[in-house]
Amino acid sequence: MTTTTMSLDAMGRAAKQASRTLGALSSEDKNAALHAIADAIEAHAGAVLWANAIDVEQGRERGLPSALLDRLLLTAPRVQALADDTRKVADLQDPVGEELERRTMYNGMTLIRRRTPIGVLGVIYEARPNVTVDIAALSLKTGNAAILRGGSETLKSNLALIKAIQEGLTAAEVPNAAIQYIDNPDRALVGELLRMDRYVDMIIPRGGAGLHQRCKEQSTIPVITGGIGICHIFADATADLDRAVDIIENAKVQRPSVCNALDTLLVHEAVAADLLPKVAERLAQSGVELRVTDAAAAHLGGFDVKPAVEGDFDQEWLGLTLGIDVVNGIDAAIAHIQAHSTEHSDSILTQTEAHATRFINEVNSAAVYVNASTRFTDGGEFGLGAEVAVSTQKLHARGPMGLEALTTYKWIGLGDGHIR
């Protein structure tokens, strides 16, 4: 059931209804549904690949960049991975039902705080079709219904995957409305979804800054914003310089297209002359373009650098570019980060404990590091088992969001005629 056959309002109502059924399912029932979905994805692999080939072909005709085409491409091993990952979600611990607190109130009543599903999730995402399966599995695992809206570039792939998911739900006798997909590419429907607060409890955007901004602006439903990281490393006067080069290279180069990759390097003036040429030499091996201030350029004679211009330090590069500045100490480093960071991931390289402590306390980011790469901000790295998104706002969940971020709690008061 999609938006060609049902209005968005009817989808919302059906999702809310389904969420009640889902909330009452046992972990076993939910896991059985996940396995049924994995089986159905395998059974539909041919159809999914066929649909994806059309998406890719149309993308090529429309002149999509090759990096984007690669992100939307599915191959037989990638489809198999979708099925395998769905089975892995079944293996995770079910957070729903956990008692977060149980105590006796002053009047003898028992008070319990119990973890429950959130209800209905609205997920709006771009290009990658794997998000369709990923979010479906994580929603189902946590007893939430979900209404999905993927990018138009992968509409056919997503619909083929949704068909498999629906078949899995049916096989497991879970209501189809548990996972629904908005198949109408009209962008106005996104605006409508963002205002369906009578049915939808939480909006998760997964995409670029524009999508997050639109959700923040238009949604009447709580939105988890995040995923945009202008990330900094500050190499202090006492940094171990050899390790610093390794960390800076790792943070910038290992996977430059992601949100926890390094964007700006700040170097203490006392080590700039030593460190900057080493960094430039190492990063040149990966073809990193350096955008440097005059103070940094002074130590980079002979290297191919560009002058940093207005806005460069407010840029999430998402590629092989690095902004560099020299600062006169920890105060200036923290001030720069407070002015330019998106409060995602920032790191200090230092052997001075007092500076590490100040950095940890005063840099108000979702993740702050001492002598480590910013690339660790990730649900898998943090051992959360799954990653729903990376939040850079401060309510509900901050940083990498695991399964628990898809739950809420209710208070349960057990009395025996108690009155106030």
Next chain:
Amino acid sequence: MTTTTMSLDAMGRAAKQASRTLGALSSEDKNAALHAIADAIEAHAGAVLWANAIDVEQGRERGLPSALLDRLLLTAPRVQALADDTRKVADLQDPVGEELERRTMYNGMTLIRRRTPIGVLGVIYEARPNVTVDIAALSLKTGNAAILRGGSETLKSNLALIKAIQEGLTAAEVPNAAIQYIDNPDRALVGELLRMDRYVDMIIPRGGAGLHQRCKEQSTIPVITGGIGICHIFADATADLDRAVDIIENAKVQRPSVCNALDTLLVHEAVAADLLPKVAERLAQSGVELRVTDAAAAHLGGFDVKPAVEGDFDQEWLGLTLGIDVVNGIDAAIAHIQAHSTEHSDSILTQTEAHATRFINEVNSAAVYVNASTRFTDGGEFGLGAEVAVSTQKLHARGPMGLEALTTYKWIGLGDGHIR
């Protein structure tokens, strides 16, 4: 510093700056500031009472209802209570800095999840001037800056209180911008505040449904909505009828103007003939108006009742009115609640354990009760030490919000040259 001397944007910037100082204060420093504020409120008691007398007089001239006038009235004991309550906040445990988790990652890095302030709170409230002091104290305790915007009915009282608060902050050497007040009654400024997401991290509306709706509609900042309770009691076939009458009376009558007071009574048809006349007799003593369906009226011959009309079961009465219906069992009761509840507080009166369990699981409200009054949904009753608001949304905090709801966390990764 208020909106007469600074633009709202400048207030936001100053609040953000102050929040950095606040976040670094020790518990002792924050408590010293709270005591200084309490002292200043006592010292300014005369000025506060004088300002309040003008507000009350103007309210009377404008024809405000007497219940509202009472809510905005300050007396010498009420001002003293504001000072005392501020000192009590100092006595509470400081949640900031608590380590929520500490573990060693697979690669040997130490990963810590530490509780931190949220940053800057925007609080929009109506009539009661005590909220000014209350929110100032709770924000300061949790290391948050706050921008307050109270109702125009209490502008003079609020400004007198803010003056005392500012004096306390100054005495304790805490930046004045920690607690700021929007003194311009132009409602457009509320809209502006709701879109200052570059400075403000969380909006807390405290007021009626209209205010909550406006915040939800217009805010680009996460909003904690709540405080609106259409609360139900379902008296099941096996309810202890004497206790049921006590609980229903307590939930409806003890403080009818608040959000956790009873709005709708659902009675199982098997006990309707017994229970309803008892309830009607008891509630008549307090002058409660009954809005009843035909099925309920059939058992209420001789009592003064009104027929329930369209919309009565979607009404938060906030006064001495009660909607009553008769249902044929737990399924119908749960269905009625799912259709009409604002997911605040709902209770079942039953001796049937299976029904209690179903009610707890299937009624998706912030607080669900068995054999108890709905009136317990309260930060004080739940032992939270303080109450910031009662949330009926599902993200971040649900039900009564204590000090912890004014905090978030950050992830801290301690490495030794770690790369991914």
